[in-house]
Amino acid sequence: MTSSYDSLGIRPIINAQATLTMFGGSLMPEEVRKAMDQAAGSFVDLHQLQLSVGERLAELTHNEAAYVSCGAASGLLLATAACISRHTADAYEDFSKLNGVPNEVIVQKMHRNSYDYAVQEAGAKMVEIGSNEGTQIEDLERAVSPATVAIFWFQGAMNDPSELSLKDVIRSAGKHKVPVIVDAAAQLPPVSNLWNFTQQGADLVIFSGGKDLAGPQASGLILGSKDLIERIRGYGAPYHGVGRPMKVGKEEMMGLLAAVERYLNLDHESLLQTYEKRVQFWISGLDGKKGILAQRDYPNEAGQPVPRTRVELPVEVPKEEVIDALMKGEPRVAVAPSENGNALLLNPMTVIDGESEIVLERLLQVLG
Numbered sequence: 001m002t003s004s005y006d007s008l009g010i011r012p013i014i015n016a017q018a019t020l021t022m023f024g025g026s027l028m029p030e031e032v033r034k035a036m037d038q039a040a041g042s043f044v045d046l047h048q049l050q051l052s053v054g055e056r057l058a059e060l061t062h063n064e065a066a067y068v069s070c071g072a073a074s075g076l077l078l079a080t081a082a083c084i085s086r087h088t089a090d091a092y093e094d095f096s097k098l099n100g101v102p103n104e105v106i107v108q109k110m111h112r113n114s115y116d117y118a119v120q121e122a123g124a125k126m127v128e129i130g131s132n133e134g135t136q137i138e139d140l141e142r143a144v145s146p147a148t149v150a151i152f153w154f155q156g157a158m159n160d161p162s163e164l165s166l167k168d169v170i171r172s173a174g175k176h177k178v179p180v181i182v183d184a185a186a187q188l189p190p191v192s193n194l195w196n197f198t199q200q201g202a203d204l205v206i207f208s209g210g211k212d213l214a215g216p217q218a219s220g221l222i223l224g225s226k227d228l229i230e231r232i233r234g235y236g237a238p239y240h241g242v243g244r245p246m247k248v249g250k251e252e253m254m255g256l257l258a259a260v261e262r263y264l265n266l267d268h269e270s271l272l273q274t275y276e277k278r279v280q281f282w283i284s285g286l287d288g289k290k291g292i293l294a295q296r297d298y299p300n301e302a303g304q305p306v307p308r309t310r311v312e313l314p315v316e317v318p319k320e321e322v323i324d325a326l327m328k329g330e331p332r333v334a335v336a337p338s339e340n341g342n343a344l345l346l347n348p349m350t351v352i353d354g355e356s357e358i359v360l361e362r363l364l365q366v367l368g
Ligand SMILES: *Cc1c(COP(=O)(O)O)cnc(C)c1O
Pocket: 021, 070, 071, 072, 073, 074, 115, 154, 155, 156, 183, 184, 185, 186, 207, 208, 209, 210, 219, 220
């Protein structure tokens, strides 16, 4: 394997874990790289580009409006700023003006996660409702006040049947005229999520460009309400102010557009078949060998409708040691630890052709 990382003495990783930011998100296909390369070749009016790319993205995803951010987390920050600015037009002229303005963002306690720091970075105060046991509609109704600027919904592993449903949240928010923002950063596939959340009534939905969309790693996609996205546009780079440190380049804008065009045209049925085949390949290569129990697991770590392989290890072989040995070996291989029990989880979405075999081979070697 040759790559430009070699010149730094850095060994690339075969990723059978997930579209993790710390490993580089995802791999950009040819179409995306070409679009970025072409974009890099000429100057352009960046405001005009963001506007036109946004119009095209909105059309493609059946949304009113769209904006390219430099990642889903920056989308969370910009969306929050837009919601706060609905109440206080000059909120971001200087930070002292944020004192005392409506800034409360309601979130279910069960949805709290490390990404909501980005919401707070816009100057918002998180108001938790419910408990780790669940949330009731009364909890939400009690929390809404004139200081409420938005209700955030995080979609993913944090979702639980005891939480307040998105449908109930949207209904209650509509009554109080409070926007609902959905963080769906890792919620592709299914491709229909590009319009599902907003068609259900969410005001904005935010995706990572660098996960399954396979766009530039430093890109994000905000879709939904024209009014909120126009506000976001006013705060985003190259304008100065709250969004300026989260610059989006012409290459990211054109790369993300190419990625979304490609994603919409993918044969998702046949991709799923490929994933099922990889999962079955790992199961047949591992199950019953060296004390291993291998089986299909569904859905995956982000709750996506995609299978993965669960590899139950013998008790005397701790999962941490296997993960460590795979990472230190040649080539480096990344797999996930199970949430419960002594098992590994193999993800078929992030390996490319020929790599499932290497993952299997390395696992069998490490297990002796
Ligand atoms: C990955 C992720 C993010 C951050 O996305 P970036 O594009 O890396 O900024 C935010 N929220 C959730 C739930 C995620 O999974």
